[in-house]
Amino acid sequence: MGFTVKNPGISTTVQDSGRYGYQASGVPVSGAMDMHSLNLANILVGNDRNEACLEMLMMGATLEFDSAAVIAITGADMKPTVNKKPVPMNEALYIRNGDVLSFSASDNGNYCYVAFAGGMDITPVMGSRSTYMKAKIGGVEGRKLVAGDKIGLREYHFKLPNMKMRHFDRKDYESEVTLRVVLGPQDDHFTDEGISTFLSAEYTVTSEFDRMGCRLSGDAVATKNGSDIISDGICVGAVQVPKHGMPIVMLADRQTAGGYTKIATVISSDLDKLVQCSVGGKIRFKAISVAHSHEIYKAKKALLDELEAKLTKHYEPRKFIVEVNDKKLEVTLSE
Amino acid sequence: MDVRYLPLGDTGLTVEFGNEISPAINSRVTRLCDMLKTLNVNGIVETMPTYRSVSIYYDPSVLDLESLTALIDELLSTEIALNVTNPYVIEIPVWYSSESGPDLEFVASHNGKTVDEVIAIHSAPEYLIYMIGFTPGFPYLGGMDNSIATPRLDNPRVKIEAGSVGIAGSQTGIYSVDSPGGWRLIGKTPVKLFDMERENPVLLKSGNYLKFVPISKEEYFKIKEQADKGIYLCKMRERGV
Structure with a gap:
């Protein structure tokens, strides 16, 4: 089987x-x-x-x-x-x-x-x-x-x-996407110019793209004092910026901890847009608050909950009384 | 330095206790992790201790950020240590030799010491296990004597066998799985730091201490036979006892 x-x-x-x-x-x-x-x-x-x-x-x-x-x-x-x-x-x-x-x-x-x-x-x-x-x-x-x-x-x-x-409609994946991020954990390690470059430049998905992460190319993001930190936890979606200034978005097989500055984190609801984006695709980043990111998370979860509830609902058989030739018949309809 | 709350997108929060590697800061990391583990908070998916911070991964549909930070404020201000355990020392047997550690003689000559002196210095301290990472089960250790510090290899080796004990700058560690690497190798332990056959595959836990105990080649193979069968237990004791 x-x-x-x-x-x-x-x-x-x-x-x-x-x-x-x-x-x-x-x-x-x-x-x-x-x-x-x-x-x-x-x-x-x-x-x-x-x-x-x-x-x-x-x-x-x-x-x-x-x-x-x-x-x-x-x-x-x-x-x-x-x-x-x-x-x-x-x-x-x-x-x-x-x-x-x-x-x-x-x-x-x-x-x-x-x-x-x-x-x-x-x-x-x-x-x-x-x-x-x-x-x-x-x-x-x-x-x-x-x-x-x-x-x-x-x-x-x-x-x-x-x-x-048991079906749903899905749109095609796009080759130009905007990923919403929450700034941090190390946004204070970047210059104001570095943050503004990150949030305004257009980046390109490179072929250095695997289950561990996706390296982007575009305008280098400037840090204040280098890109090394004492290793700390890496969340899925973390945007690491090593010495070369090119953002790397950390994905499913990322290591648990690492020593590069992380300017921002892509919200979990937007990661599918990135992982389905082809090499050469264009990426922009947009900063949102944690509170807003939670609203988006809950809305996405509610959509899944709704679909799941619809499919698992047990339809009660519906009963009708039908009169045929003066005889009353009970008819049961079920899914 | 005050505790800082750093958001990790919509599903994570790093609680940072400072910006240096020190046993005092690391003990606050261990304490918070122990308390969160005991409380088993609904909505916390997992906690991840590092040198100087704890990353908390949570489900925002169950737990909002305000409630989470309020809980941590509360835990950090309480004097009562909820179920915080005393650290222990685990003994890791090591066969130090040129046969098991091809860079042992280089480490000695680089530092103007004899091989026996390197072994004595390396196996003397109780090393603090600051965190586990890099590869499954790999310990980041603190407390190595700088008199045996040695730079990494210029050309990393393609494959280093699990159990190899090495030095990189002023750090020392044990390769937990076969992997490439540039650390100077000085010996080998027969003990498995990561073994999927075990109920708990990872041997070491951050916040505790590790002591290297020199063994002979014969003892290495004797212990290895037991370790491969899963019947070797490392000696452990409460620290300071």
């Missing part, structure tokens, strides 16, 4: 919402680069929204199923097909025993997610199924998938309730 990897794609790994509780031991959080797509894919198939999915980079995998399943595909558009017939993204799909799911190169976005109803049968390591390849922790033997890997599913599903409602 599950699937076999026929072709692994460029870099396909198992990722959930991350490995929390071990940063004090030096273990990075990891988890999905695009948390929003992970959450949506899981909600569509009735999983806990933090459940592990397959995360595929740039060029997707080919999977052959040996049982029925319900899946959903979100994130980058890798033109998914089942048995060579195109299938839609962003909705729950039936898979039958023997079906082959495959993907091509992405048209829009970098990271694509596949959620499986019931979740993959992967043993959690330190409370998470996420793969951290550098230390070979989690996922399948701590590495990206290879041809021949067999992954089981923890529950058998051939359909889900409210199947027709």
Whole structure:
């Protein structure tokens, strides 16, 4: 009950919402680069929204199923097909025993997610199924998938309730994005000019872009007294500015602590826009307050809550009394 | 220096106690982490101690920043130490030799000392474990005698085996997993600092102390056999006892 990897794609790994509780031991959080797509894919198939999915980079995998399943595909558009017939993204799909799911190169976005109803049968390591390849922790033997890997599913599903409602509309990812940031923790290490450069210049996404971070190029950001600090904690989205003055946005596999000044932190709700942005894409930063960032966080969470509530709602069978030829009949309608 | 609250976007807060590496500041870090752990505050996802600050990661839909900083103000002003434990000293056996530490002789000649003097100086202190980071389980140690300080290699080695003990400038540390690195290697411990087979994969905890204990090659392999089976326990004692 599950699937076999026929072709692994460029870099396909198992990722959930991350490995929390071990940063004090030096273990990075990891988890999905695009948390929003992970959450949506899981909600569509009735999983806990933090459940592990397959995360595929740039060029997707080919999977052959040996049982029925319900899946959903979100994130980058890798033109998914089942048995060579195109299938839609962003909705729950039936898979039958023997079906082959495959993907091509992405048209829009970098990271694509596949959620499986019931979740993959992967043993959690330190409370998470996420793969951290550098230390070979989690996922399948701590590495990206290879041809021949067999992954089981923890529950058998051939359909889900409210199947027709399990979809949502998504806009394409853009190549010019504005990322909202909260200034700090080390904004006081930068000159006024440095801060104003950071908030007004246009930056370009470079090819130094992986699960650990994304280096940007553009106008150098000036510090007051160099860029070294006594190492402190690095949050996801932290914008590090080393000696060369080019901002680096720290992402899922970032180290737990580091010794470069951090001018600002991209809010969690905007990280998906960055991780799905192609190399050469244009980035601008806009400063907002912590209070405003919390309103945005709550609004995004409310949207997910609403979708989840709609899909998990149990529709009570509706009863009607119908008179036919003077006979009263009770008719029950259910989903 | 007053405590500073530094926001980390919408989901984090760094509580900074100062801008230097000192045991006094680090003990405030450990104390706050211990108290937060005991309280198990709803909405705090995890806490991350470093040299001089604590990064607190939280869920803003459960906990707002004002409530969080008010709680920390309260905890920092209280005299009662909530469940704060006394630090312990953990003994880490080390086989110091040119065979297990290819830079041992360089460290000695660089500092005008004999190899035995380097070993004696390196294994004398109780080192404070300031923080764990860099790689899973890697300890940042404080308290090395400057008389054995040695600059890093110009060309870092591509692979250093886990357990290697090294010196970089006036710092000393132990590689916790196989990784590249430029530290001068002086010996090796058979003990695993990071082992996913263990219930708690990470051996060391910040805020405690570490002492290196010289062992022979024979003892190294004897302990290694036990450590590989997961049945070796490091000696531990309360500090000052």
